[in-house]
Amino acid sequence: ATGTLAAPAIAQSSPEVKWRMASSFPKSLDTIFGSGELFTKYVSDATDGKFQIRLFAAGEIVPGLQVADAVQNGTVEMGHTASYYYVGKDLTFALDCAVPFGLNARQQDAWWNWGGGRQAMNEFFKDYNIHSMPCGNTGAQMGGWFRKEIKSVEDLKGLKFRVSGFAGEVLSKLGVVPQQIAGGDIYPALEKGTIDAAEWVGPYDDQKLGFNKVAPNYYYPGWWEAGPQLSAYVNLAKWSELPKSYQAIVEAAAAKAHTSMLSKYDAQNPKAVRELVASGTKLLPFSPQILEACFNATNDVFAQLNEKNPKWKKIFETWKPFRAEEVLWFRVAENTLDNFMARQSAAGKL
């Protein structure tokens, strides 16, 4: 009797499962794409190869910006993506990834895990037939490459800037003309002057594309991406079909890939930024006046969204005080110590 009972129980708890995961990223973004590879490896390792998820780069099954649709309609069971790619559907998607002057990477984790973010976002994602979980973060990104120096808010007027959706909406209030150009087309556009500026990711990824040769002014910080979270999307019906043990494994594997990706960027960016500066890149901060103007323009966009988008408003109303609390606390021990260490670095004492 034991035998006849045991077999189905085992079959149920550790079934052979084969899934496909569409990445929004090309293999050339090796740190982001690689965190998807790590995720699928952890799942396979944890299940003795019984649960296999095959990862496809952007364009192999669907274009990178259609990953949400592919998961929603079940073309693939999973996706690895950045939720702000879908702000065209609804700007609320951005809260799962990054909004201008939003949470840094640690604060985003705090909001997701213990600040109600997980529940709020997955309630929102239900309408798209998606279960979402964090799977990577780049840390604060750079502000991008500019052919000419940007010394004042005036210099933003008419600037043709390749920049992502939400930031483009904010910057257009200051006269910027946002451009949407695929990664591979940025270099020639910058070289010819078809565009004046472009943002990509950070030193490690940017260095490989050689932007410094055609737009040597490298500005920071990328205030529209303080801690952009990458996401693993799962088709909701497929998620429900998984045994609880496989759900736990997927969640834990995503968490491991999540930390791994951020720490890989943190480990790789310093060398890249040093090399860029050594090869003539001018590393420049946006002036306080420019940051203030962008902050105020961002608040205008938030206010408009609160008026016209109830889904956004519902989440934003708890997100905003959470951000205020986080920044208040980080001002105490965390920032003070970071700033002390920064001064030792500037003084050549580290």
Add this chain to the structure above:
Amino acid sequence: ATGTLAAPAIAQSSPEVKWRMASSFPKSLDTIFGSGELFTKYVSDATDGKFQIRLFAAGEIVPGLQVADAVQNGTVEMGHTASYYYVGKDLTFALDCAVPFGLNARQQDAWWNWGGGRQAMNEFFKDYNIHSMPCGNTGAQMGGWFRKEIKSVEDLKGLKFRVSGFAGEVLSKLGVVPQQIAGGDIYPALEKGTIDAAEWVGPYDDQKLGFNKVAPNYYYPGWWEAGPQLSAYVNLAKWSELPKSYQAIVEAAAAKAHTSMLSKYDAQNPKAVRELVASGTKLLPFSPQILEACFNATNDVFAQLNEKNPKWKKIFETWKPFRAEEVLWFRVAENTLDNFMARQSAAGKL
């Protein structure tokens, strides 16, 4: 034939395993102890309850500060601890957790995952029969509670300060008399004036112990704990006996508990710090002069260690340039954006 082959294969890959995990922490440190509980739950969930790890609070099997020994000699298969508790054995342990003016939480992850930390530390841990992995972080801690204000380096002379091992060694160079007192004995000692000051963790944990009533000056930052990493220790022989799938599950579960703990502190500390200030706590920064003096004294201790401890020196020689690189990079996008947000917070604009 299929039947006879299938049974042993399953038995081998998903055996019933029951382990014990000794925590260095009391249940009252609910966020730290709770991350151990989360870890054991994830392992159980991921294995359909086949791999059960039972967690014991400090003192239930062994005292909190003897967890390393208990794992080393196989009394328990696992421990959840802070490696700097074992600086009495060898100060090299501290690099697995925190050293004064060391890496912040994200930088520690970067060092561990991609900066050679994992390999270097686990090579060191072999001598103790331990396999170690990150399992939590508190973020930058506070500098502690002081009965009187500390306005200059002079004020440190003769100060009886309850402070952990490595920091005590540094502070004694500046005249502090470090005290070792268990958590539960701190309050009465501060009240009676047997000690002048005490550090514990951060606002969330400190608030519960009521230190503000007897030592109202709450200093920051805790420069000796910029990003203290908690660790899950596994007895090396027991680790080798685990199926590869269980090893993968343990690693991923530890990673999930790791992020969960840091983000829980980040989510809980803001409310606690606000309430402490509202109830009369004086929140005070250590002066730049005091921080400089402590930084210099720390470098003296590092130099001594390099001379007398080859195990320390071997790891420190790659750790120190890694720290310099991390701080250099954080000065660019990350700190600039954090500081801009801090200014908005101070101006009441968040």
